[in-house]
Amino acid sequence: MLPSETLSALAPHAGGRYVDGTLGGAGHSALLLDASAPDGRVLGIDADAAALERARERLAPAVTAGRLLLRQGNFAQMDELARDADFAPVDGILLDLGLSSDQLADAARGFSFVADAPLDMRFDTSQGQPAADLVNTLDETELADLLWRYGEERRSRAIARRIVAQRRRAPIARTGELARLITSVMPGRPGGIHPATRSFQALRIAVNDELGNLEAALPRAVELLRPGGRIAVISFHSLEDRIVKRYFNEEARGCVCPPELPVCVCGRSPRLRVVTRHPITASAEELARNARSRSAKLRVAERA
Secondary structure (H helix, E strand, C coil), X not given: CCHHHHHHHHCCCCCCEEEECCCXXXXXXXXXXXXXXXXCEEEEEECCHHHHHHHHHHCHHHHHCCCEEEEECCHHHHHHHHHHCCCCCEEEEEEEXXXXXXXXXXXXXXXXXXXXXECCCCCCCCCCCCXXXXXXXXXXXXXXXXXXXXXXXXXXHHHHHHHHHHHCCCCCXXXXXXXXXXXXXXXXXXXXXXXXXHHHHHHHHHHCCHHHHHHHHHHHHHHHEEEEEEEEEEECCHHHHHHHHHHHHHHCCCCCCCCCCCCCCXXXXXXXXXXXXXXXXXXXXXXXXXXXXXXXXXXXXXXX
C-alpha cells in the first residue's frame, strides 16, 4: 500500500537499518531491501506465523545473506525484538496497519465474510480469544458498544440484539452465519459496501487489540529511532489515524508548562518533527489498481 510514497518518506539508503513492524506479504520489506542495497538491513515483524513463512520463501536470498531478519511478535514489542536481534537504533520504521491481502484471501482465517469459515480473526492463532468467543459471550450492550466503537456501525444495537437472540438457540461459530444475521438486520444497497463490513472490522480490531497495540507501539518506535530517523504509519481507520496524528503532534511539542509560568520548568524538548501535516493518500493510479487503498492514510514523523 502506498509503495512509492512510503519509500519517499523513509528515504532508505545503503547501510541503513529498517523495521517493517507489520510484515504481511513482505512487499514493503522487499522495496526497503532493494532501496538500501547492497548492505541495508530490514527487521520484519509479524504476529502471523504464516506471513513469516511466506516472506522466508519469497525473500530467501535476503534471509540467507542476513539482510532480512524475521521475528514473530506484535509490533508493540518491536523494541524488545530489535534489541534482542542487536538491531538498534534504526533509521526507519514502517507500520502498515490492518489486514494483509494474504490474510484476507485465506478463507480459513475467518477475516472475510466472502467465504464461510470458522469465526476466528486472530493474527496469531496460538494465543488470544477468537471472534466467536466475543460474539457468543459478550452481553447485548457490550456487543453493541464494541460494534459501534471499533466499526462505527450505526445499526450496532439492532445487530447485537439479533446476534444474542440467535445464539440462545445455538452458538454462532461461522463467518457465513454471522454475515447472514447482519444482512437480515440491514440488507445491502446496490453499489454499497457489504452490510457486514463494519461489524467484521470491529470484531477483528477487538480480537487483536489493534488500537491498544498501536498506542503501545508508537513510543517504543520513537525510542528505537536514531536522530533523523523516520517513522511512517499507514492506517485504514479513522480511530487509528486519530491515534497516530495525536501522538505525533504531542511529541512534536516542546514546553508543556502552564502559560501563567514565566519560565519553563518542565524542560521538555520535542522528540519528533511532523513531516506530513496532512495525511498522504493513494494516487489515482493506485486506486485504479487496488480499491482497498481508498482508505489508506500515511503519516510520517522524524526523530528530533
